[in-house]
Amino acid sequence: xxxxxxxxxxxxxxxxxxxxxxxxxxxxxxxxxxxxxxxxxxxxxxxxxxxxxxxxxxxxxxxxxxxxxxxxxxxxxxxxxxxxxxxxxxxxxxxxxxxxxxxxxxxxxxxxxxxxxxxxxxxxxxxxxxxxxxxxxxxxxxxxxxxxxxxxxxxxxxxxxxxxxxxxxxxxxxxxxxxxxxxxxxxxxxxxxxxxxxxxxxxxxxxxxxxxxxxxxxxxxxxxxxxxxxxxxxxxxxxxxxxxxxxxxxxxxxxxxxxxxxxxxxxxxxxxxxxxxxxxxxxxxxxxxxxxxxxxxxxxxxxxxxxxxxxxxxxxxxxxxxxxxxxxxxxxxxxxxx
Amino acid sequence: xxxxxxxxxxxxxxxxxxxxxxxxxxxxxxxxxxxxxxxxxxxxxxxxxxxxxxxxxxxxxxxxxxxxxxxxxxxxxxxxxxxxxxxxxxxxxxxxxxxxxxxxxxxxxxxxxxxxxxxxxxxxxxxxxxxxxxxxxxxxxxxxxxxxxxxxxxxxxxxxxxxxxxxxxxxxxxxxxxxxxxxxxxxxxxxxxxxxxxxxxxxxxxxxxxxxxxxxxxxxxxxxxxxxxxxxxxxxxxxxxxxxxxxxxxxxxxxxxxxxxxxxxxxxxxxxxxxxxxx
Numbered sequence: 301x302x303x304x305x306x307x308x309x310x311x312x313x314x315x316x317x318x319x320x321x322x323x324x325x326x327x328x329x330x331x332x333x334x335x336x337x338x339x340x341x342x343x344x345x346x347x348x349x350x351x352x353x354x355x356x357x358x359x360x361x362x363x364x365x366x367x368x369x370x371x372x373x374x375x376x377x378x379x380x381x382x383x384x385x386x387x388x389x390x391x392x393x394x395x396x397x398x399x400x401x402x403x404x405x406x407x408x409x410x411x412x413x414x415x416x417x418x419x420x421x422x423x424x425x426x427x428x429x430x431x432x433x434x435x436x437x438x439x440x441x442x443x444x445x446x447x448x449x450x451x452x453x454x455x456x457x458x459x460x461x462x463x464x465x466x467x468x469x470x471x472x473x474x475x476x477x478x479x480x481x482x483x484x485x486x487x488x489x490x491x492x493x494x495x496x497x498x499x500x501x502x503x504x505x506x507x508x509x510x511x512x513x514x515x516x517x518x519x520x521x522x523x524x525x526x527x528x529x530x531x532x533x534x535x536x537x538x539x540x541x542x543x544x545x546x547x548x549x550x551x552x553x554x555x556x557x558x559x560x561x562x563x564x565x566x567x568x569x570x571x572x573x574x575x576x577x578x579x580x581x582x583x584x585x586x587x588x589x590x591x592x593x594x595x596x597x598x599x600x601x602x603x604x605x606x607x608x609x610x611x612x613x614x615x616x617x618x619x620x621x622x623x624x625x626x627x628x629x630x631x632x633x634x635x636x637x638x
Numbered sequence: 639x640x641x642x643x644x645x646x647x648x649x650x651x652x653x654x655x656x657x658x659x660x661x662x663x664x665x666x667x668x669x670x671x672x673x674x675x676x677x678x679x680x681x682x683x684x685x686x687x688x689x690x691x692x693x694x695x696x697x698x699x700x701x702x703x704x705x706x707x708x709x710x711x712x713x714x715x716x717x718x719x720x721x722x723x724x725x726x727x728x729x730x731x732x733x734x735x736x737x738x739x740x741x742x743x744x745x746x747x748x749x750x751x752x753x754x755x756x757x758x759x760x761x762x763x764x765x766x767x768x769x770x771x772x773x774x775x776x777x778x779x780x781x782x783x784x785x786x787x788x789x790x791x792x793x794x795x796x797x798x799x800x801x802x803x804x805x806x807x808x809x810x811x812x813x814x815x816x817x818x819x820x821x822x823x824x825x826x827x828x829x830x831x832x833x834x835x836x837x838x839x840x841x842x843x844x845x846x847x848x849x850x851x852x853x854x855x856x857x858x859x860x861x862x863x864x865x866x867x868x869x870x871x872x873x874x875x876x877x878x879x880x881x882x883x884x885x886x887x888x889x890x891x892x893x894x895x896x897x898x899x900x901x902x903x904x905x906x907x908x909x910x911x912x913x914x915x916x917x
Contacts, residue, residue: 356757377660379760390751390758394683406675407761409668435686451755 307332307459307490308353312362315348315514322348324514325362330492330507332367332458335485337505338494345514346494347387350461353492354384366459383452387464390448391436397423397447398432401454408455422450442473449480460484462493466500478503499599502526510609518609532597534570534578539591541566547590554584560607569598571608669762676756676769684776690743694736694777698784702728705852706792713853718793725789725796726806726878727851730871733781733814734846738838740774741821745834748826748913764910767826771818778814782807802885806878809891813874816898817845819905826912851875870897 308330315323323345330336338346351357353364355375363370369377384390391400398419405415423429426446431439439447445465452460462481466474481504485491495501501508502522510518510525518525538544544563551559551570555577560569572578578597585592664672684690706724710717747753747770756766786796786803796803821838828834848866849855855866866872870893877890 354758356754374662376662376664376760379758380660382758384755384758386751386754390753390755392679392683392752393750394686395679399679399682403675403679404755404759406678407672407756407759407765455760 305332306330306365306368307334308336308364308366308492310349310353310362310364313349313352313359313364314361315345315352315357316360321514323352323359326511326514326516328509328516330490332490333485333488334506335481335491335493335504337501337508338492338511339496339498339501339508340494340511341496344511346511347463348514349511350384350463350492350494354382354461355379356384380455381457381459383455383457383460385445385449385452385460385462385465387467391444391451393436396433396435397428397439400436400447401451404451405454410454418454422453426450442469445469445473445477449477453484458488459490459492462491464494464496467496474500512609532572532599534572534581535594535596535598536568536570536585536592537594538566538568539593543590544568546588547585550584550588550590551581555581566593664760664762669764669768672761672765673768673772676765677772678769680770680773681776684773691777691780693739694781695784697736698728698732698781699788701732702785702788702792709852721789721792721794722796722879722883724852725785725794726882727849727875728789729782729785729806729810730813730849730875730878731846731851732785733778733810734817734871735842736777736781737774737814737818738821738835738842739777740771740818741823741825741828741838742831742835743774744770744822744825745828745831763914764906767822767909767913768906771815771822774818775811775815778811779807782810796882798880798882798885802881802883805885805887806881809881809894810874810878813870813894813898816902819902819909823905823909823912826909845869845871849875870894870901873897 306329308328310326310328313323313326313328314321326345326349328336328338328349338349340346348357352359353366353371355371355378358372363372365371366378367381369381371378392403395403401419401422402415405418406412410418420429420432423432426449428443428447428450431443436444436447449462449465465481466477469477478500481491481493491504493500493504505522507519507521508525509516536547538547541563544561544566547568548559548561551557551568555570555572557571559571561567570581572581582592582595702725705728706717706720709724710720714720714723744767753766786794786807789796796806798806820841821834824837824841825834828837844865848858848862849869849872850866851871855863855872858866873890873893874897877888877894880886880888880890
């Protein structure tokens with residue numbers, strides 16, 4: 301029963317790179333048939349977590365099961381159930397697109413003829429037919445990413461890991477990638493994706509875990525997370541920077557929310573999304589003689605989510621995933637999540 | 639950029655992933671198939687980057703010319719008399735030297751993203767390594783052919799005829815493939831390609847020079863003699879000399895193959911284990 305309900309059950313996952321606790325006790329449960337978003341800045345431990353779940357890294361502590369199969373004890377079974385698409389395309393640069401897909405199809409056990417047919421089909425579905433026999437060096441980032449995803453879908457795995465699927469893509473390709481992910485889920489796949497963009501997690505994920513410095517700092521639906529931050533915020537610049545604290549006190553008294561203050565710039569960020577409340581606040585500030593020079597409404601950025609959830613800004617912790625202890629292989633490409 | 643919507647293929651396993659009876663290991667037959675598929679990849683790579691064949695083309699030509707003319711007069715009295723001794727020796731030395739590159743290239747290859755995918759696939763862990771090593775047999779074949787050709791150009795007329803030469807060549811290719819597992823192991827555990835090359839040459843030089851490849855070991859000090867006589871490379875050189883010069887298949891062929899089998903039995907599991915741990 302639980303195996304059918306849960307695609308992923310991870311408890312207390314830990315991964316050390318030397319002294320660095322890249323992943324420091326992550327718990328995740330992902331329901332089958334849903335999209336789960338892991339949101340966090342560079343170096344938070346997202347990639348390392350995925351690599352452990354996909355059997356690419358052995359956890360130093362904790363357990364993880366994929367459809368009930370332990371990743372450490374039954375890695376071969378888990379590998380038959382997952383597809384992994386990395387932040388850096390894991391396709392063979394020296395081979396053409398067709399050759400790549402034929403290679404991976406053959407490795408999945410498809411007979412030669414079926415492998416060729418699968419390659420042709422996938423290239424067509426992913427709009428790569430024209431570039432099928434071109435060397436990968438001439439591929440754009442988006443084309444590479446699509447080929448990478450196509451390669452992950454050969455075996456039609458029930459669980460797909462997408463590590464920052466849209467980082468570095470132009471907006472149009474990003475939208476296409478989002479459509480693909482939605483279709484994957486519509487056809488019954490479970491997707492675990494990592495992202496640095498709140499917007500992306502919001503668009504795609506049923507549930508989101510916010511991860512920071514190797515720990516899950518918040519977990520819930522997009523709505524639950526947003527209510528913790530406020531969907532939008534009002535940004536004010538006061539005419540007299542000396543009035544900032546007084547204005548902040550006004551906000552606290554009347555709206556029971558905690559504004560973010562930057563006194564030197566005379567700026568105040570207030571998590572309010574109701575236009576009525578914004579109007580009330582502006583009126584109140586004028587009544588109290590606290591003049592406003594500039595105002596704008598802003599959607600919460602990842603920085604603000606972080607600031608709210610962790611109490612510190614979401615700056616990359618430089619060596620979280622790229623410490624010296626990690627192999628040159630990782631440094632060269634795959635886990636440069638630092 | 640194409641505007642095609644990215645439509646995935648229909649699901650197959652999704653109905654009840656947990657209820658499926660999935661194998662927990664790869665069968666040996668499947669491991670062989672997967673290794674051959676990986677070898678195909680290696681061959682495509684060689685075809686795409688012919689500049690990587692520089693060493694296996696230049697080295698046989700250069701080494702054969704150099705060693706024959708440098709040592710010929712000193713060791714056998716004349717270049718002509720030295721050829722039946724040196725060509726098999728040079729052949730073995732050259733081909734084994736090119737197998738060091740296998741480890742170095744494996745290291746470079748493993749640093750690329752595609753190895754992540756290989757690790758995530760439900761394939762035998764040995765397949766990516768075995769495939770790379772199998773594809774490199776083409777390199778050994780090129781080096782072997784060129785060495786014999788150079789010898790022929792310089793006046794070497796092997797007494798074993800075409801049959802003896804072909805058998806000798808095949809034996810060298812097979813044994814070099816076995817020894818390349820040593821360098822594959824260094825390739826997997828090494829940090830950088832340069833480090834792999836350095837370590838490999840430390841093993842390579844005693845292995846090839848402390849043998850009967852260039853000189854008669856009875857002229858060496860006693861301890862070196864003992865090593866040279868036990869060295870599988872010596873047995874390989876002797877077997878190749880006998881095959882190429884007289885077409886005789888002696889127990890030396892058996893000893894060379896046995897030594898090779900031992901090397902594979904020891905270093906293949908070591909390399910695969912290191913490869914798995916290095917994930």
